Amino acid sequence: MQEVKDSQQKLEFYAVISLIFITIIISALLFLDIDKHKVINLNTADIKVVDDRVALGASIATVVKTNHGLKFSCQISNSHLDQPYCELIVNLQDLSKQKPFTGLDLSNYQQIGLWIEHNHPTQPGTRVELRNFNSSYATQQNNVILKPNSLEYLEAYVANPVWLKLSDFSIPQWWNNSHNLTLNNGGTDFSNIYSIAIAPSTKVQQGNYQLIVKRIELKGKYIGNTTLIALLIMLWSIAIGYVIRRLVPAKKILIETPEQSSHPIEFGAMRCPLTGALNRIGLRKCFDQLTPSDLHKLSIIFINIDYFEDLYPNYGQQTADKILQKFVKNIDKTCRSSDTVARWNTEEFLLVCPDTDLSQAVDVADKIRVTIQEASWPNDIKITCSSGVAQMYDEDLNDLIARANKALSKAKITGSNKTAAA
Numbered sequence: 001m002q003e004v005k006d007s008q009q010k011l012e013f014y015a016v017i018s019l020i021f022i023t024i025i026i027s028a029l030l031f032l033d034i035d036k037h038k039v040i041n042l043n044t045a046d047i048k049v050v051d052d053r054v055a056l057g058a059s060i061a062t063v064v065k066t067n068h069g070l071k072f073s074c075q076i077s078n079s080h081l082d083q084p085y086c087e088l089i090v091n092l093q094d095l096s097k098q099k100p101f102t103g104l105d106l107s108n109y110q111q112i113g114l115w116i117e118h119n120h121p122t123q124p125g126t127r128v129e130l131r132n133f134n135s136s137y138a139t140q141q142n143n144v145i146l147k148p149n150s151l152e153y154l155e156a157y158v159a160n161p162v163w164l165k166l167s168d169f170s171i172p173q174w175w176n177n178s179h180n181l182t183l184n185n186g187g188t189d190f191s192n193i194y195s196i197a198i199a200p201s202t203k204v205q206q207g208n209y210q211l212i213v214k215r216i217e218l219k220g221k222y223i224g225n226t227t228l229i230a231l232l233i234m235l236w237s238i239a240i241g242y243v244i245r246r247l248v249p250a251k252k253i254l255i256e257t258p259e260q261s262s263h264p265i266e267f268g269a270m271r272c273p274l275t276g277a278l279n280r281i282g283l284r285k286c287f288d289q290l291t292p293s294d295l296h297k298l299s300i301i302f303i304n305i306d307y308f309e310d311l312y313p314n315y316g317q318q319t320a321d322k323i324l325q326k327f328v329k330n331i332d333k334t335c336r337s338s339d340t341v342a343r344w345n346t347e348e349f350l351l352v353c354p355d356t357d358l359s360q361a362v363d364v365a366d367k368i369r370v371t372i373q374e375a376s377w378p379n380d381i382k383i384t385c386s387s388g389v390a391q392m393y394d395e396d397l398n399d400l401i402a403r404a405n406k407a408l409s410k411a412k413i414t415g416s417n418k419t420a421a422a
Contacts, residue, residue, distance in 0.1 A: 019239055026232050030225060038109065040196070040216040042070055046091035052084050061086030069115075069214035072198070078206050087199040088213065103133055103194040106166070109220030115161040116198070119210040125201030126211075127152045128164065132189045137179055148175060149188045152201045161215070166190060274321060275328040277349060278342035286340050286352055287397055294354045298392040299361035300400055301351040302408040303331065303368065306384045306416035308347035315379060322378050327385075334371040335364055348408075350401070358391040358421055365389050365419045373417060386411040390422035 047070060049061035058077035063070055074086040093103045114128065131146035138145050149169040153162065169188050176186050196216065200209050270282035278286060290298065305327060311320040324347075331341050331349065340352040351368075353361050365387035372385045388408025392400050403422040411420035 015239075019235060022235060023232065026228050029223065030228055034222065035219050036109075036222050038106075038218040038220075040090065040092070040218075042090065042213065042216065048089050048091065049086065050089060051086035052079065052081055055081060057081045057084055059084045059086045061088070063088055066212070069117075069212045071212050072210065074200060074209045076200065076204055076206050076209065083202055084204075084206070085199060085202070087197045090196040090198075090213075090216065091194065092196065093194045103192040106130065106190040106193050106218060109166060109190070109218040111163045111165055111219045113161045113163045113215070113217040113219060114198075115213070115215035115217075116155070117160070117212045117214065118155055119212070120208065124204040124207075124209060125152055125154045127197075127199045127201050129197040129199075130166075130169065130190060130193050131195045131197060133192045133194050134189060145179060146194055147189055148172060148197070149190060161217075163219070272343045275324050275343055277328045278340060280342070280344070283342040283350065283352075286342070290354065295392055297355050297357055298400070299353040299356040299358060300390050300392075300404040301353060301361055301365045301368075302344070302388040302401075302404040303349045303351060303365070304386050304408055304412065305347040306386055306412075311381070315381065319378050319381075323381070323383060326375070326377065327372065327383070330371050330375055331368055334368045339364070350404075356391075358389065361389045361391065362419060362421050369417060369419055384417035386416060387419045388422065389419065 043065070047063055047065065049063045049072070051057070051059045051061040051074070053059065056079070058079040060075045060077070062073045065071075070088065070090075072088040076084050076086065078084060112128070112130070116126065118126075127150065129148040129150045131148055133146055137147065148171065149166075150172055151164055151169045153164065155162070166188075171186060171188060198211075198213060270278060270285060272279045305323075308320075311323060328341060328343075328349070331351065335341065335351060336353075338354055339356075342350045342352070344350045351364070353364060356364070369385055369387060372383055375383070377383045386408060388404045388406065388411055390400055390404035390407055395403075407420045407422040411418040414420070
């Protein structure tokens with residue numbers, strides 16, 4: 001016994017050391033603010049431009065790879081289009097060659113950094129789009145409907161490089177409306193990014209706009225601060241719960257001495273030899289086998305034979321014993337296979353109902369009550385029963401049984417052949 005105690009103390013010591021060590025590591029990750037970075041390789045990426053000439057507009061876009069970056073030129077010209085446009089597209093994946101269609105998962109990144117040098121007299125604003133593929137709204141053949149996670153900013157009011165938070169990106173309402181995705185898949189999604197688009201803002205005026213994209217970088221956390229804090233709280237909650245459990249001893253189930261009966265219940269075995277129901281030793285074994293999940297929705301039904309005390313003087317022990325035997329058989333026939341019946345004393349029985357809430361247990365008790373009432377009994381005796389029902393809450397089994405017994409008393413007070421719930 002001493003060896004077991006020493007071994008447990010050693011395990012507890014190691015657990016405390018481990019908890020302190022893990023706490024220090026998590027705290028360091030929170031305060032050091034370690035970031036992960038991903039740089040988009042502009043030299044190997046597929047670069048192209050798109051302008052409104054595809055819609056018979058007059059704008060012209062060009063791009064040239066230089067030693068300094070991507071030199072993008074955009075000549076915005078008015079035409080029949082309400083909004084002339086041109087875009088620089090950095091394709092991260094080729095939709096036509098990807099099977100399955102897997103882009104870059106940027107959902108664990110929080111910011112995108114842009115090193116952009118502008119070369120035009122006015123400040124038209126810049127629009128950035130991270131375009132995502134999802135089979136719910138895009139197809140391999142039609143990459144035009146990649147979801148545009150979009151953000152516009154004025155470069156006159158930001159430093160270079162500019163770091164944009166992905167949480168500030170949004171989906172243009174016109175895009176959601178045109179694809180009927182406002183309710184389903186209407187929010188931002190960075191889990192499967194295929195391309196990055198850079199363009200003058202949608203409110204740009206006619207003119208020639210030039211910029212050089214020197215670098216694109218993403219920044220995020222290896223593990224989010226929220227996850228780290230939640231992990232820390234969970235570990236310390238487990239530790240505190242263990243300490244409380246050690247300090248507060250668990251309550252034991254008290255088995256009362258049975259009342260005198262004409263056919264005493266034997267406690268050397270697991271079952272009552274007369275009825276075949278579990279005796280209190282068997283009931284204790286039944287409770288010991290219950291798991292914590294079983295206790296989550298455990299109900300107890302106390303069942304009492306109405307006016308049983310009149311059977312012995314009026315009909316004799318043999319008839320009373322036959323009624324007890326048939327009473328248990330009717331309960332077994334009526335209750336569910338998962339329920340267990342035990343003899344509590346002379347005329348009282350306890351039905352254990354795992355994974356059963358209070359309303360379900362009341363239904364089981366009423367079903368048993370009707371079965372007993374409608375059954376035929378020796379010497380055409382009329383037999384009824386009353387029941388008290390209780391469901392397990394934040395209590396021990398002793399309290400649960402006591403509440404069910406109290407509910408039974410309530411049922412007996414209101415008359416025979418009744419069911420009451422605690």
